[in-house]
Amino acid sequence: MTQAPIARFTRLRHATFTSPDPERLLDYYRGVIGLGLVARDGGRLFLANDCEQLSLVIEPGDSALKSIAFELSPDVQLEALGAALKQADLRPELHSDSLPxxxxxxxxxxxxxxxxELMQGWTPTxxxxxxxxxxxxxxxxVALRTPDPKAASDFYANVMGLRVSDWIEDRFVFMxxxxxHHTLNFARADVRSLHHVAFELRGPTHMxxxxxxxxxxxxxxxxxxxxHGPGHNTAxxxxxxxxxxxxxxxxLDRMTDEALGYFEPRPWHRDRPQRPKVWVGLPRDVWGMAPSPECTEFAR
Ligand SMILES: [Fe+2]
Incomplete structure (x- = not known):
């Protein structure tokens, strides 16, 4: 019998980055991506989106992703979840009022x-x-690099309640x-680090x-x-x-009814219905040119 996941990640909330030049990064997120400064706390910068939801935290340090935050269902008891994570040797810590x-x-x-970071509920910021x-x-x-995408996908499926949406061969998993279609991805690489971070636009005019x-x-x-092929998002x-x-x-593709097991049908799908699968070979994308050399790790 398979065991139920310890947690169930539900909604991606925000990411925390360390930066050697937080003010330069703040300028970029304000002027290009379009987030707004909520507050400063010591060296930390808190940025919200137009929905008044905390979306990004920037802290001084080397250029790196520091943490990823997900919201949990309201029926989860955080203290009980903490105990279960401790038992699984995942070093949980409970924090109060650490973020706006x-x-x-x-x-x-x-x-x-x-x-x-796992949280429940929010008030507008x-x-x-x-x-x-x-x-x-x-x-x-958020897409992360990992030496072992299969081990990562097993952990996030079995322990954190995510579902596999697609694989590209055995080297890139969308969850x-x-x-x-995806909120957390893993790409094969030598060491764990950030692969890319993605922000959603409102539609083709916004693109x-x-x-x-x-x-x-x-x-x-x-x-x-x-x-793209997997997820069929334009990007x-x-x-x-x-x-x-x-x-x-x-x-991005949506599995509007998890029980049906397929993504909401759309005209550009090649499989009817489009179900989670392993994508092999090229071309994978529905349309668009191949990536530039700076992005070729996507296309190998
Ligand atoms: Fe992506």
Whole structure:
């Protein structure tokens, strides 16, 4: 008999980055991505999206992803979850009022050392300024590198309640925590680190505006616009001032009814219905050019 997951990640909430130049990164997220500053706390910067939800935390340090936050179902008892995570040797810590709009959160480190924050509920954290830039809809997904994507997918499926949406061969796995095709991905690489972070746009017109906006800010589009195979999102990729690959996407596949096991049918699907599968060979994308050399790790 398979055991129930310890936790059930539900909704991606925010990511925390350390940066050697937090003010430069703040300028970028304000002026390009379109998040607004909520508050400063010592060296920490808190940014919200246009929905007044905490989306990004920036702290001084080396350029790196520090943690990823997910929201849990309201029926989960955080204290009981903490005890279960402790029993699984995941070093949980319970924090109170450590982030704007969040009263309690439980943090833990996964087997490869990536820190996660789990929380329930939120109160609005409006930016103290008008949201400019692209005013993205939300943080959409985070992709991590790992030496062993299969072990990572087993851990996140069996222990954290995510579901596998697609594989690219045996080297890239897309996992969903809600109805959206992916919120957490793992790509094979030598060491655990950030692969890319993605923000959701509101639709094709917003995608068009994003291309123009990146050009105006002299941020070259390194790949796209493209409509991917896995997830069927349209996407463009660029690098932020800290060198992290940032994807802007819209129109991601949705499994609106988990029990049916297939993604909401759309005309550009090749499989009818489109179910989770292993994608092998090229071309994988529905349309769009191959990635630039700076993005080739996607296409190998
Ligand atoms: Fe992505």
């Amino acid at each position: 709009g969040i009263s309690k959160l439980l943090s833990f480190s996964d087997p490869e050392g990536t820190r996660f 409006p930016a103290q300024e008008r949201i400019g830039g692209l005013a993205v809809a939300k943080l959409g997904h 969903r925590s809600g109805f959206e 068009h505006q994003a291309c123009d906006h990146l050009a105006r800010h002299k941020l070259p589009v390194l790949w796209g616009p493209v409509r 463009i990729y660029h690098r932020n001032p800290d060198g992290h690959l940032v994807e802007l996407f819209c129109d």
